[in-house]
Amino acid sequence: MGKVINIQPITRIEGHASIHIQLDDQGNVQETKVAFKSLRGFEKFVEGKPAEELPRIVSRICGICPWMHHIASNKAVDACFKVTPPPAGNLLRELMLTVAHIEDKLLHFFFLAGADFFLGPEYDYSVRNIMGLVKANPELAQKVIKMRHKAKMVLDRFSKKTIHPVAGVPGGFIKPLSIEDRKIFLDNLTELLDFALFALEYAKKEVFPKFGEFYPGLGEITTGFIGMVDNKGAMNLYDGNIRLMKPDGSCKEFRPDEYLDHLAEKVIPFSYGKFPYAKSWGEGFSMDLNAPKGIYRSNTLARINVADRIATPRAQAELEEFRDQHGRPAQSTLLYHYARLIEEVYTCERAIEILKDPRIISPKIRTKVEPCAGRGVGCVEAPRGTLIHDYSTDENGLITRVNLIVGTTHNLAPINLSVDRAARDLIKNGVYDDVILNKIEMAVRAYDP
Amino acid sequence: MYLDLFNKDILVAGCGNSLLGDDGFGPAVIKSLEAQNILADHIGLLDAGTSVRELLFDLLLSSTIPKRLILIDAVQHSNVLPGEIIRIDIDQIPENKVADYSLHQFPTINMLKELRDASVIDIELYGVQIDNIPQMVKPGLSKPVKKAVLKLCNLIKLKVYDPEFISCNRESA
Numbered sequence: 001m002g003k004v005i006n007i008q009p010i011t012r013i014e015g016h017a018s019i020h021i022q023l024d025d026q027g028n029v030q031e032t033k034v035a036f037k038s039l040r041g042f043e044k045f046v047e048g049k050p051a052e053e054l055p056r057i058v059s060r061i062c063g064i065c066p067w068m069h070h071i072a073s074n075k076a077v078d079a080c081f082k083v084t085p086p087p088a089g090n091l092l093r094e095l096m097l098t099v100a101h102i103e104d105k106l107l108h109f110f111f112l113a114g115a116d117f118f119l120g121p122e123y124d125y126s127v128r129n130i131m132g133l134v135k136a137n138p139e140l141a142q143k144v145i146k147m148r149h150k151a152k153m154v155l156d157r158f159s160k161k162t163i164h165p166v167a168g169v170p171g172g173f174i175k176p177l178s179i180e181d182r183k184i185f186l187d188n189l190t191e192l193l194d195f196a197l198f199a200l201e202y203a204k205k206e207v208f209p210k211f212g213e214f215y216p217g218l219g220e221i222t223t224g225f226i227g228m229v230d231n232k233g234a235m236n237l238y239d240g241n242i243r244l245m246k247p248d249g250s251c252k253e254f255r256p257d258e259y260l261d262h263l264a265e266k267v268i269p270f271s272y273g274k275f276p277y278a279k280s281w282g283e284g285f286s287m288d289l290n291a292p293k294g295i296y297r298s299n300t301l302a303r304i305n306v307a308d309r310i311a312t313p314r315a316q317a318e319l320e321e322f323r324d325q326h327g328r329p330a331q332s333t334l335l336y337h338y339a340r341l342i343e344e345v346y347t348c349e350r351a352i353e354i355l356k357d358p359r360i361i362s363p364k365i366r367t368k369v370e371p372c373a374g375r376g377v378g379c380v381e382a383p384r385g386t387l388i389h390d391y392s393t394d395e396n397g398l399i400t401r402v403n404l405i406v407g408t409t410h411n412l413a414p415i416n417l418s419v420d421r422a423a424r425d426l427i428k429n430g431v432y433d434d435v436i437l438n439k440i441e442m443a444v445r446a447y448d449p
Numbered sequence: 450m451y452l453d454l455f456n457k458d459i460l461v462a463g464c465g466n467s468l469l470g471d472d473g474f475g476p477a478v479i480k481s482l483e484a485q486n487i488l489a490d491h492i493g494l495l496d497a498g499t500s501v502r503e504l505l506f507d508l509l510l511s512s513t514i515p516k517r518l519i520l521i522d523a524v525q526h527s528n529v530l531p532g533e534i535i536r537i538d539i540d541q542i543p544e545n546k547v548a549d550y551s552l553h554q555f556p557t558i559n560m561l562k563e564l565r566d567a568s569v570i571d572i573e574l575y576g577v578q579i580d581n582i583p584q585m586v587k588p589g590l591s592k593p594v595k596k597a598v599l600k601l602c603n604l605i606k607l608k609v610y611d612p613e614f615i616s617c618n619r620e621s622a
Contacts, residue, residue, distance in 0.1 A: 041585025
């Protein structure tokens, strides 16, 4: 038995994610495992609770995507109680979701993944961090900080509670948008769009060319993809059908409440998180690097791949340029970052569209709800992928069953494959160093887990 | 509001998941201080929940930040009785590599150190020794940790009105 390499973070209780690389006697990679911890027992815990309480409870599942859980949950409860929010209620929810995406993508690209690209993986770990990045490129860092605060201000000013939000309610939203806030938000979003376009141009010049030069084929795998589209096949983060694309580019589309006919989850001994796979492909599940089965990916690259088009002009132009270069479906793992910045342009454009929609300032923001028996599936696109909340209620509106598929979990199998690919390509004859181990981590970071 | 908290002189943030037993200590302390409603305007309270890393990140990158940050969390040390409050020295936390895959990795000692070293904020970190953090979702504090909520609230109230603590000078911090 050869050496074992563990890349394990230190957290309060146990590691939330850890990479385990088993080498053979010759020092080559025999096996890799990436294990993730997840909040366990949530589905059981909420049984018997009034469904209308769930949107407030689920925002505590994840400290990073509380808005997405909050809104998916509201949509699921709407469906259980058979209500449709008024247009303003839906627009306000979509606005919050969209702005939360804007903020998240800036953070991820520039500050989490950014240190690898702007400073390089060979940089000493102690300075290859946020402050190192700020020192290396203070002008850019200050711009990003300013823009991130502009997005945060929209969420903060309107909802009053950006951490663990409570502003969405079954049937709609908790308060209407004032004309004054609308104007302030439009000004902020216009600046954010300018910055998103600048960021994409900057990355095309300074970052994306490095992918091929310094990290050729890093973590590259071939899989299918998943994401939501509207009824014209355009990317949609708030509502629509789920589209599941095979590795060859062929697609099947289904309503979110039909997801169980198409997706299944596999229990893997080394991970608390269950691994979803494409049941409807009829090939089962396998993480064999040379012949993966049932594996698809979520998150930015997936959404860019499954959508026929993007319904906003600047993002559509960027998508066309991306497809001219990388085809469809694009498979390179590092292209998640490119797709992330195209989505940043889309989300800024879409938020402006929503704010310009005259219906958004309507005071009619909520439909009255009456608890009843039903089943509801609420689906939105979270930054890390298609987020599914599936609830059933009894005649008193109490929860009888819950199933959640969280964005990141779609990518658990692909992350394992990408890390395996990267480790096998980079570790040879027992030779490895911090730079190599960081490159392996980069394969994880691309997915923004 | 969240961003307004950055203009306060002192920010008290409770971290942890209130769905997971004693891990909900930090949010419980904030809830108790809010309910008492006795703190002056220059003191901000935040239930940071599971988003502490994002808070630290925002503090790291903001031009306006509090002079003092008091962070409250649940900890698991050996040879410490459940409910005991421990003041944690950031420098005593082992210098291990802390993964930076994503914001899901917390509590992120590296960011605390970066924040302390790179900015002029003074950080105090308090932990309560847990009795139990369940493997499955189960809200509710254990008896000893529930008792510690009031104890830490009193300590914080004394602290934030201590003239020496308040007079903390940004330049010298």
